[in-house]
Each structure stands twice: as structure tokens, then as C-alpha cells.
Amino acid sequence: MTCYLLIPAAGSGKRMGADRNKLLLPLLDKPILQWTLEAAIASPAISWIGVIAQPHDYPEFQKIFNRLNTTKPIRLIQGGDTRQASVFNGLKALPTDGDRVLIHDGARCLATPELFDRCDESLQTMQGFIAAVPVKDTIKIVDGQTIVDTPNRDHLWAAQTPQGFQVDLLKNAHLTAVDLGWEVTDDAALFEKVGLEVKIVMGEETNLKVTTPQDLAIAEFILKQRQS
Ligand SMILES: Nc1ccn([C@@H]2O[C@H](COP(=O)(O)OP(=O)(O)OP(=O)(O)O)[C@@H](O)[C@H]2O)c(=O)n1
Numbered sequence: 001m002t003c004y005l006l007i008p009a010a011g012s013g014k015r016m017g018a019d020r021n022k023l024l025l026p027l028l029d030k031p032i033l034q035w036t037l038e039a040a041i042a043s044p045a046i047s048w049i050g051v052i053a054q055p056h057d058y059p060e061f062q063k064i065f066n067r068l069n070t071t072k073p074i075r076l077i078q079g080g081d082t083r084q085a086s087v088f089n090g091l092k093a094l095p096t097d098g099d100r101v102l103i104h105d106g107a108r109c110l111a112t113p114e115l116f117d118r119c120d121e122s123l124q125t126m127q128g129f130i131a132a133v134p135v136k137d138t139i140k141i142v143d144g145q146t147i148v149d150t151p152n153r154d155h156l157w158a159a160q161t162p163q164g165f166q167v168d169l170l171k172n173a174h175l176t177a178v179d180l181g182w183e184v185t186d187d188a189a190l191f192e193k194v195g196l197e198v199k200i201v202m203g204e205e206t207n208l209k210v211t212t213p214q215d216l217a218i219a220e221f222i223l224k225q226r227q228s
């Protein structure tokens with residue numbers, strides 16, 4: 001089975017507060033995006049990678065691709081104004097012979113090759129899934145500064161990527177979102193909104209999304225631990 005992977009990498013990293021796309025920031029000895037790509041390349045399940053990017057980042061991204069030791073095809077796809085728009089562009093640029101796709105944030109650079117393999121296996125039997133981990137905190141629903149509810153933690157999971165879907169179903173969900181003006185932060189939410197089932201696959205506690213400078217420091221700590 002061949003598995004196609006889309007990597008949304010077209011953000012600007014506002015919450016990181018850097019002077020460029022956070023995926024170009026160094027993490028130990030290489031850019032964040034390179035860590036993400038190396039993990040995907042090391043997963044035997046992945047046969048093709050589309051990196052969704054803003055054109056002004058193409059030259060730096062291409063330099064990263066040139067440093068990778070792989071024969072797997074890696075294509076640049078033009079990004080949109082939101083993650084949602086970027087993924088939609090990615091779906092439209094997929095090779096036509098693939099009926100399932102994995103989507104993984106460039107900013108989740110600590111995902112392991114084993115997680116990609118596990119996700120690919122799940123995708124063979126599911127219409128849609130996300131990697132996720134059970135929430136460890138007690139979560140409060142708050143209105144203004146007042147708590148209005150404390151949901152049962154047994155039902156709370158923190159969403160991660162990879163997320164995987166049947167391509168035709170996800171494309172239709174994106175089309176519906178454009179028509180109806182839905183804005184969501186992940187693809188599973190579109191599947192949910194059109195009434196399709198999304199399953200959970202166990203993610204990884206260390207599969208954090210590098211969003212703030214603190215996340216970058218934590219990612220560095222985790223990688224150093226892996227190397228020691
Ligand atoms: N227009 C966009 C916005 C985001 N992303 C990608 O979606 C992933 C998750 O988004 P996030 O962590 O929010 O990244 P940024 O949008 O770069 O960060 P911020 O929200 O802080 O600006 C990232 O890999 C990011 O590059 C994308 O492909 N296209």
C-alpha cells in the first residue's frame with residue numbers, strides 16, 4: 001500500500017514571535033521542518049510527501065529538502081491564508097491514484113516514524129481518524145471569569161496529528177466548509193461537522209506542536225533525552 005502525506009507548513013508562527021516561519025527556526029542542529037520530514041521519511045509506510053508552503057519560504061524549504069537523504073518524492077504545494085485553506089490546496093494537489101491521505105503539521109516535529117506507521121495501518125480500516133492522547137488535566141468550561149462546567153475527563157482527548165482520511169470524503173467536507181463558511185482548526189472537525197465518523201488512534205505524549213518559545217525549549221529537552 002502506498003501512503004501519501006501532506007505537511008501543512010505555510011503558517012507564519014505568530015505565537016512564536018519569530019521574524020520568520022517558525023518551521024525554519026533551529027532546533028538543536030537543524031530546522032524544525034527537517035525533524036518532521038526526517039521522521040516521515042523514516043516511516044516505511046509513507047511513499048510521497050507534499051509540503052504545503054508560502055512561496056516566500058520555497059527557497060529555504062528547498063535547501064532543507066536537498067539535505068535529506070531520501071528517494072521519496074517531496075513536492076511543494078502553495079499554501080493558503082489559514083491551515084484549513086492550506087490543507088484544501090494540498091488535497092487538490094495529491095497524486096490521483098491515492099484514495100487515503102495522512103495530514104501532519106510541520107510544527108509537530110517530535111512525532112516518531114512508529115506513529116506514522118501506526119496511523120497508516122489504522123487508515124486502511126477507517127474513514128477518518130486522528131492521533132490523540134487522553135487529557136491529564138481537569139478542564140473547566142469558563143464564561144468570562146466564571147466556571148460553568150467541569151466535563152468528565154474520561155471523554156476528553158487532546159487532538160494531535162497525524163490525522164488521516166479518505167480523500168474524496170475529506171475533499172467534499174472542505175468544499176462544504178467553503179460553501180457554508182465553516183472555519184475549524186483541524187480536519188477532523190470538518191468530518192465531524194458533515195456527520196462522518198472519526199476514530200481515535202493513540203498518539204504520543206511527546207508529539208507536541210511547537211507553538212511558543214517554551215514549546216521549542218521543551219522539544220529541545222525531549223530530543224536531547226532521545227539522543228542520550
Ligand atoms: N495558513 C497556514 C497556517 C498554518 N499552517 C500550518 O499548520 C500547522 C499548525 O499551525 P500553527 O501551529 O498554528 O502554525 P502557525 O499558523 O505558523 O502559528 P500561529 O498560529 O502562532 O501563527 C503548522 O505546521 C503551520 O505551518 C499552514 O499550513 N497554513
Ligand SMILES: C[C@](O)(CO)[C@H](O)COP(=O)(O)O
Pocket residue numbers: 083105158159160161185186187209211
Ligand atoms: C491540527 C492541530 O495540530 C491539532 O492539535 C491543531 O488544531 C492545529 O492548530 P491550532 O490552532 O494551533 O490548535
